[in-house]
Amino acid sequence: MPNLGTLDLASGVGGKIEKDNVLSAVDKYEKYHVCYGGQEEERKSNYTDMVNKYYDLVTSFYEYGWGESFHFAPRWKGESLKESIKRHEHFLALQLGLKPRQKVLDVGCGIGGPLREIARFSSTSVTGLNNNEYQISRGKALNRMAGLDQTCDFVKADFMKMPFPDNSFDAVYAIEATCHAPDAVGCYKEIYRVLKPGQCFAAYEWCMTDGYDPNNEEHQQIKAEIELGNGLPDIRRTHQCLEALKQAGFEIVWEKDLALDSPVPWYLPMDTSHFSLSSFRLTSVGRFFTRNMVKALETLGVAPKGSQRVQAFLEKAAEGLVAGGKKEIFTSMFFFLARKPDLPTQ
Numbered sequence: 371m372p373n374l375g376t377l378d379l380a381s382g383v384g385g386k387i388e389k390d391n392v393l394s395a396v397d398k399y400e401k402y403h404v405c406y407g408g409q410e411e412e413r414k415s416n417y418t419d420m421v422n423k424y425y426d427l428v429t430s431f432y433e434y435g436w437g438e439s440f441h442f443a444p445r446w447k448g449e450s451l452k453e454s455i456k457r458h459e460h461f462l463a464l465q466l467g468l469k470p471r472q473k474v475l476d477v478g479c480g481i482g483g484p485l486r487e488i489a490r491f492s493s494t495s496v497t498g499l500n501n502n503e504y505q506i507s508r509g510k511a512l513n514r515m516a517g518l519d520q521t522c523d524f525v526k527a528d529f530m531k532m533p534f535p536d537n538s539f540d541a542v543y544a545i546e547a548t549c550h551a552p553d554a555v556g557c558y559k560e561i562y563r564v565l566k567p568g569q570c571f572a573a574y575e576w577c578m579t580d581g582y583d584p585n586n587e588e589h590q591q592i593k594a595e596i597e598l599g600n601g602l603p604d605i606r607r608t609h610q611c612l613e614a615l616k617q618a619g620f621e622i623v624w625e626k627d628l629a630l631d632s633p634v635p636w637y638l639p640m641d642t643s644h645f646s647l648s649s650f651r652l653t654s655v656g657r658f659f660t661r662n663m664v665k666a667l668e669t670l671g672v673a674p675k676g677s678q679r680v681q682a683f684l685e686k687a688a689e690g691l692v693a694g695g696k697k698e699i700f701t702s703m704f705f706f707l708a709r710k711p712d713l714p715t716q
Contacts, residue, residue, distance in 0.1 A: 385426030385504030392427070393676035399423040399601075400683065404594040413603040414552035418501065418528060421550050424601030425502040427680045429481065438483030438512060441546045441574065442702040444632035451639055458574075458703075459487045462543050465572050465707050468492035472540035475499060477529050477561060478547025482509035482522070488543075489522050497539075498524045499532065530556055534564045542571045546702060549576040552603050554611060558618035568712040571620065575704045576600075577608045579627065582699040592694045599687015608704050620708035628703040629695070636702055637695035640688040 387395050402408040402420045413420055432440045443458035445451070462484075468474060470493035476485045479498030489496045500506050506524045513519040527533050530551065542565050551557035561571050576596075583589050593605055606614075608627065615622055629636050664681050667673035694700030 385429055385502070386507075387423075387426045389674040392674035393679070395423050396427060396676040396679045399427065400598070400679075403598040405598050405686075410604050413597075417550065417552040417603050420603070421601045422502055426504050427676075428601075428684060429502075429505055429508065431680065431684055433481065433508075438481055439487070440480045440483070442636040444628045444636060444703065445634035445638075447633050449634070454634075456487055459484045459545075460491050462545070462572050462574070463488045463492045466541040466543060466570050468494050468541055470494065473497070473538070475534075475539040475542045475561075475564065477542060477544040478550065479505075479509065479524065480547075481505050482512060482524065484545050485509070485522055486513065486516050486518055489518055494541075495521045498522070499527055499529055500524060501526060501528050530560060532560050532564055536563050537566045538564045540566055540569055542569075544571075544573040544575075546574050546576055548573060549600075549602055549605065554606060554614035555617045558614050558620065562618045562620060562710055565710045567710055570623065570707055570709050572707045573705070574628075574702070575608075575611050575706070576602070576605060576702050577611060577627075577700070577704040578605050579608060579699055579701055581697065582607065589697075589699055592690050592697070592699065595686050595690030596694060596700065599683050599690060605700070608701070611704065612706065615706065615708050619710065621711060623707040623709050625704070625706035627701045628705050629701045635695060637692045641692050 399420065400406045402413050402416065404410075437452065437455075439455050439459065441455065441458070443451075443454040445454040449457075466474075468488070472492075472494045474488070474492075474494045474496045476482075476488075476496055476498045479485050479500050482498050485496045485498045488494070498506075498509060500509070503526060506526050509524050510519070513522055513524075525533065529548065530553070542561050544561075548554070548557050558571075565571055578593065582593070596602065597605060608625075612622060612625060635641075664673055664677050667677070691700070691702070695702075
């Protein structure tokens with residue numbers, strides 16, 4: 371499906387939030403974050419409200435600029451952004467060893483771009499778990515258009531309290547989603563619970579790397595910009611994710627920061643010094659065009675008041691992501707494959 375047009379973007383800002391309430395939602399969302407005086411504990415204790423507001427506000431911007439799969443990918447020279455995203459999703463399916471007719475869970479599925487690609491690639495049935503009503507309604511419409519509404523579905527729920535019985539799924543994956551969890555151990559324990567014994571969980575996590583210095587003010591600012599622009603309570607270190615997996619009961623099969631070997635930097639599409647026709651909307655010229663269109667549409671009353679503010683904090687997020695990537699203090703693709711041990715034999 372083609373990306374949304376500018377009018378689709380304008381009409382979608384705010385998701386399920388009433389248009390007259392978008393500006394106040396932006397105010398409340400921003401106040402959760404360090405840049406506006408917010409505290410980490412407040413973000414963690416109110417993560418459901420914060421993350422829901424975030425995705426109501428930004429989903430149409432994401433789909434407009436990025437397509438249906440809201441994630442980054444390592445990229446080969448000569449490979450397009452869309453090709454790299456598909457390959458990144460296929461890699462996950464291959465690492466999980468997915469087989470036809472298996473039941474798979476996508477934790478934090480967005481509007482289901484990866485869900486649809488992985489379901490088609492592996493001939494599996496994929497359930498997308500998401501706590502945002504607007505994204506689920508959008509995902510269901512896209513499933514119908516793709517002819518996948520009989521094999522793939524969505525469940526609205528919090529991934530800290532999943533509404534599934536124990537040992538329900540043959541495989542579980544998460545793509546840049548469980549970084550929204552206020553407690554990694556609690557989130558991974560829920561994934562462990564619903565996964566069948568002997569089966570695997572694979573994920574791409576957003577993490578601060580070992581190069582991050584919590585006492586460095588520039589590093590702190592970059593981290594705060596990423597948290598603000600991406601609805602994150604806190605960004606964990608890579609070793610904290612691994613320790614959380616072990617505490618949840620998983621055996622770690624292997625792990626690696628896939629950003630380290632990417633011939634084309636993962637953050638390149640957002641780097642304003644780079645120009646690309648294939649991802650024009652992400653370039654500095656494309657952003658300038660979008661910024662002014664959103665301003666005009668908000669002035670005319672087509673886009674709700676607050677739309678420009680959303681555009682602004684997303685641009686600030688892009689700056690933080692590029693800076694974090696260039697300094698190698700942040701990665702968007704810390705990969706791990708973890709296994710739930712088999713049940714003990716009697």
